[in-house]
Amino acid sequence: MREPDRVFLQMWGQTREYLIANHEFYVAEAKRRLLDQFDEGTLKADADRHADEWLAARGQNFDPDRDDPADDYEQSYHEGIAFYQGLVGLRETTRLSIIAGMFHEWEKQVRDWLGKELGHHGYGKHAHAAVWSVKLDELFDLFEKCGWNVRALGFFEQLHRCQLATNVYKHGNGPSFEALKTKAPDLVGKDTDLPAFFVSALEYTALNVTNDDLSRFAEAITAFWRELPENIFFSQVADVPKWLERAFRKERAGKA
Template identity: 40%
Template sequence: MCTAFQLADFERESLIAEHRFYVEQARTRLLSQFANIEAEAELAEQEHWDRSGESFDPERHDPGDLAEAARDHGVQFYQLLGDMHDRTRLSVVAGMYHHWDKSFRRFLIRELRWPRLVIGDHTRRTLWKLDSIKLELFLRALGLDVRKFASFPRLDAMRLVVNVFKHGEGPSLDDLRQNYPEFLRKQTYAWGFSDDTDMLVSDEQVDTFAAAIETFWQELPSELTFEEDSELDVPKDFEKAWHKDQA
């Protein structure tokens, strides 16, 4: 048997602690800033009304029109802050996902040098470039099926959410709509068409994403071994890269 990787307890704890710090600070420094947007919108409406009163001329201005303009300003202020809150949540999720993904790939690249699976620039760079599906196939060839992890469904949903946030419409939006419709607003228009602007992540869903990453690090085995003389059914991209490095 050959060891693919080993994850020491102290490293597992360090990865989890780093993740928890990010989540806690994101809640405190970013998401908490939107706790009182209703009150802020009311204040914005009042300030708009007050400014209108400074130049009020009863012969030229209708108080009703000014009041309506102030209300419209407050509503717009609330909507814009709400949109910013949504984008901030998605930015937090994207930062959380990308950091987890890079940390895991960096861990694999470091460990897979020992069984001589990562042997040079080509194999190292290929492990960075493999998409999530090919990375799953690579790990399955080594005997690790991450789809069996309890954390996998939330991590898969998070991957799709981040892709839609970054790229807009495309295959990830289709997959999200089919597999995780809870991240899309219910359609309220007759023609039944939706796009990436219908994607919405709540504070509670941010928490479930955060919990999924922590659970992943807990589920990752302390040691992964494979048959040394077996022919690994790795993705063609990695196989080609390995032969290039070998040459």
């Protein structure tokens, strides 16, 4: 890996702008076409309408000798509350789906870009397969071994929070949820008034992200593409991770 003055990884300007524009389009349209349909006023109006419709339907079978109208009005109120809570749950799921789709698309684009860049140097199917099979953290390791200290940059905390939230939404309880409780307890409902043992007892259903979280996650992805160096030279590569070195050995063995 001691080949000075040759570009190892390159982020071409037009590619960078395309990736950012595509990402920002996704976020803007997802908010407009999906989340904006769940504003609080609309949810309450829909719940009230559902309660009225339930009461009207119940009234068609009302028997004054047997039924108490007060019971029907009370039940219609509860029906409206249940409908409202269902819509709120749907809004939360929709928001998480948007975040997960956004994160996974970004991750695929990072792997695709990196695999193509390695291909420019004649690293073939083994290197390409390795890029697509290793964990995301191992790609960050590669960037840091290339002199780009991505984990030290301002956007990385939000990017990592997005990764954890996406994993919890996808897998439920597990390592990502345990990490989330430690590194981002606010995303599982923790506030300053709750004791620590309360957080430790939570399950994945406590995951709660807001529109502000979505915006911060989206901005972190934009910042990643903005700050990715235009050129990383061979002379900057101090070492390669073991997973990539293994792929290179397979490439060399295949050619031999």
